[in-house]
Amino acid sequence: xxxxxxxxxxxxxxxxxxxxxxxxxxxxxxxxxxxxxxxxxxxxxxxxxxxxxxxxxxxxxxxxxxxxxxxxxxxxxxxxxxxxxxxxxxxxxxxxxxxxxxxxxxxxxxxxxxxxxxxxxxxxxxxxxxxxxxxxxxxxxxx
Numbered sequence: 001x002x003x004x005x006x007x008x009x010x011x012x013x014x015x016x017x018x019x020x021x022x023x024x025x026x027x028x029x030x031x032x033x034x035x036x037x038x039x040x041x042x043x044x045x046x047x048x049x050x051x052x053x054x055x056x057x058x059x060x061x062x063x064x065x066x067x068x069x070x071x072x073x074x075x076x077x078x079x080x081x082x083x084x085x086x087x088x089x090x091x092x093x094x095x096x097x098x099x100x101x102x103x104x105x106x107x108x109x110x111x112x113x114x115x116x117x118x119x120x121x122x123x124x125x126x127x128x129x130x131x132x133x134x135x136x137x138x139x140x141x142x143x
Contacts, residue, residue: 012122017095017114019122023129024110029140031107035078035100037139038109046135047098047111048085070096085113109136 012019027034037043044052051065055072062070067088074082079100086093094115101108111129116122 010119012116012119014114019116019118020112020114021116021122021125021129022110022112023126023133024108025133025137026103026106026108027137027140028106031078031100031102033140033143034107034109034136037136037143038081038098038100043136043139046139047132054081109133 010019012021014020038047039054041052044054045064048054048062049064049066049068051063053061053063055061058072058075060072062072062083062085069086070084070093072081072083073095074080074097080097082095082097084093085096092115094113097110097112099108099110099112101110111132113125113129116125
């Protein structure tokens with residue numbers, strides 16, 4: 001519950017992980033197809049950026065051509081990836097989680113990011129993840 005002396009908590013602000021954003025969409029493809037795309041080099045580039053490289057083991061490095069880097073924190077093949085992610089120029093890493101779950105009429109894909117600095121970054125990342133969803137949907141349509 002928010003502290004009564006400071007007013008209500010801003011939308012997306014957590015008690016201990018800064019601001020967060022979650023974006024989800026149901027895609028009309030089986031979970032296996034969505035997972036296969038997301039973990040392929042071309043799919044990883046859609047959500048992490050060009051030249052993205054995902055580690056194949058927990059604790060391994062994650063990177064992109066722009067110098068963004070992180071560490072794979074959790075991997076549940078077929079359903080969930082959790083990693084730290086720090087673009088160049090950012091003081092600290094965020095945490096990104098991607099989940100793939102069966103849903104009515106297809107697969108629910110969700111991107112969740114926490115440890116964002118403020119409402120403005122939360123808003124930018126909401127638009128980023130929405131664009132990623134569009135790119136993933138387009139990528140699945142052409143596979």
